[in-house]
Ligand SMILES: *[C@@H]1O[C@H](CO)[C@@H](O)[C@H](O)[C@H]1NC(C)=O
């Protein structure tokens with residue numbers, strides 16, 4: 393990596409916000425975004441287009457500051473410019489965290505409609521949706537196929553370090569340990585259309601996702617009007633935006649729903665992965681055990697179930713239960729019983745958060761056809777199966793669910809093997 397100079401940090405500023413409106417430690421680490429780095433104890437930082445933003449939270453306030461690329465020697469920013477920068481930073485923070493949405497009153501609404509939500513959500517206040525840049529969100533979730541949060545984070549980091557704009561370094565500091573860490577903006581659409589992108593990303597360990605990223609970048613850049621993704625936010629409804637997104641390479645219904653929910657203001661989009669499907673079948677008796685696999689029809693039905701139940705902001709509500717259900721969070725819950733309504737300081741063990749999804753395993757198979765790299769891809773499919781099996785076993789701590797989960801997994805594995813042979 394290039395040598396980078398230390399960035400120019402502004403002073404910390406603050407905004408009053410309660411923990412039931414925002415729980416930063418959860419929101420930045422529960423799989424919505426993969427770019428925030430822990431830059432100190434309870435401090436996170438991320439590169440935006442022209443500055444690094446760092447956040448901290450107390451029980452009453454959100455603290456934020458920006459760090460800009462270093463200025464040439466002996467040059468100092470003018471006072472008016474600093475003022476302007478401060479204002480912009482505040483706007484970026486408010487917009488990114490979508491602070492205009494009153495999350496506490498939404499929790500109340502969902503709790504009235506659904507006793508299960510009320511029971512589960514109590515200890516998980518402040519889980520709000522971020523409002524990310526659509527382009528960044530799209531690429532991040534293309535990387536998420538058959539992947540886990542820590543590895544997605546590493547990939548996105550490499551993507552930014554290779555194709556983003558350098559923003560300077562900031563000092564990560566934990567106790568005595570200090571380290572200068574370089575930050576970058578997220579790469580522009582154009583930068584990912586260079587002819588060498590696919591090869592470079594392959595070398596960086598992106599696997600089949602290298603092609604998806606390159607092809608999607610080319611489609612957005614060459615075949616769509618400028619600002620196309622933003623028009624999906626402002627001018628298209630949920631169904632239309634979803635239909636446009638699945639036209640991109642490497643984007644299935646679930647990735648499209650993540651992008652709709654997390655960057656396009658479609659609060660009713662419910663990304664259904666095996667985890668959400670489990671919540672639907674276990675807690676809401678969806679399909680009464682009849683459905684074995686997540687077909688497109690069932691995918692939509694699960695989303696409709698939640699939209700009927702929670703109303704038009706179902707996607708936001710779903711992410712609260714998704715988070716409450718993650719094993720690492722649940723373990724933590726056991727240990728925080730005493731601090732009922734106080735801040736739940738959630739330690740996310742990133743390893744525990746798996747994002748693998750059936751729909752996207754299908755995409756792996758498509759690649760077999762395209763590239764006839766059967767042997768290589770087989771390995772990947774096996775990898776996925778191992779992950780699924782591991783996960784099922786982990787789940788199994790609560791008695792007979794375990795047995796059932798393992799059986800289902802084995803069946804799925806067998807089914808997949810036959811399907812592969814048949815082709
Ligand atoms: C906040 O999010 C909602 C729903 O996603 C959206 O309609 C609204 O425009 C957003 N507002 C701001 C200021 O971010």
Ligand SMILES: *[C@@H]1O[C@H](CO)[C@@H](O)[C@H](O)[C@H]1NC(C)=O
Nearest residue numbers: 539540542543742743744775
């Ligand atoms: C994430 O996935 C990679 C590749 O499959 C694996 O090697 C790694 O152990 C996983 N990491 C965690 C923390 O689960």
